[in-house]
Amino acid sequence: MEADVGGTPPTGAGAGLAGDPCLWVDEHGDALFRYALSQLSDRSTAEDLVQETFVAALEARERFRGDSTPRTWLISVLRHKLVDHVRRAGRQQIAENPETLGAEVEAAFNAHGRWIERPGRWAPEAPAAELERKEFQRALQTCAQGIAGRAGEAFTLRVLCELSSEEVCKVLEVQSTNLWVLLHRARSKLRTCLERTWFDRRTKDEPLC
Amino acid sequence: MLSCADATRRVSESLDHPLPLRTRIGLRLHLMMCSACWRFSKQIRGLERLLRGPRKGSEAADSTEEDPQRLSPSKREAIKRALRR
Structure with a gap:
């Protein structure tokens, strides 16, 4: 370096x-x-x-x-x-119905704001073996890229491009309160995606003793 | 008492701006008592760290290996040539 x-x-x-x-x-x-x-x-x-x-x-x-x-x-x-x-390119802008997106995150909670499906235990948090770590990084990046619409764009700018929240607001021309909502959706989706594609698969493949 | 839906929202917000003291205390109390939200908090923090992490300081270490999240070395050079013109 x-x-x-x-x-x-x-x-x-x-x-x-x-x-x-x-x-x-x-x-x-x-x-x-x-x-x-x-x-x-x-x-x-x-x-x-x-x-x-x-x-x-x-x-x-x-x-x-x-x-x-x-x-x-x-x-x-x-x-x-x-x-x-x-x-x-004549492609449709990756338009995501904001209500559907919101509903998906809301669906994690019941009407009283309690978890419907509680976050699972991730063990180990991140794999130690080199090969597995690469696979994990790939799964993580796939999930991160899969966050659709403005929530995904906001998350990319904030985390992958490492802009401050203020700078992301300028780029996307949104109020900070709206940005926080978008980022919260993105993080929730990322967490759920990884739990389903990585951690669930592991616990099914190799039951913990 | 803070609901889990609100608690997770605040956990996420705390990554983007400093929460007011009162909110922070309320959140901390909730997390101390609620293992599900505690996990949520730990997991999203961990994921962000991993997404930001590996590139920092490892520029030289893994330069031999192509990182799919980085410009390829040949394109990097091509862009520099285009800028020198």
């Missing part, structure tokens, strides 16, 4: 896009890619859109005003490209 560059002077507000553009790729490339992939599920298209985003950002860099972080700005540029791409 590279030594910590402690001697580098702090770059001022908005200067995040002033440096060598190649450094942006190292710093933000993976985050942009994960976001694109979550919306497209086609790796090469996702990579191409990330490239287009960086090129467009380079051309428009003087328009970056520094009222959001460089990453958030880049993600907003990418988001426009994703919307365009989906429209051009």
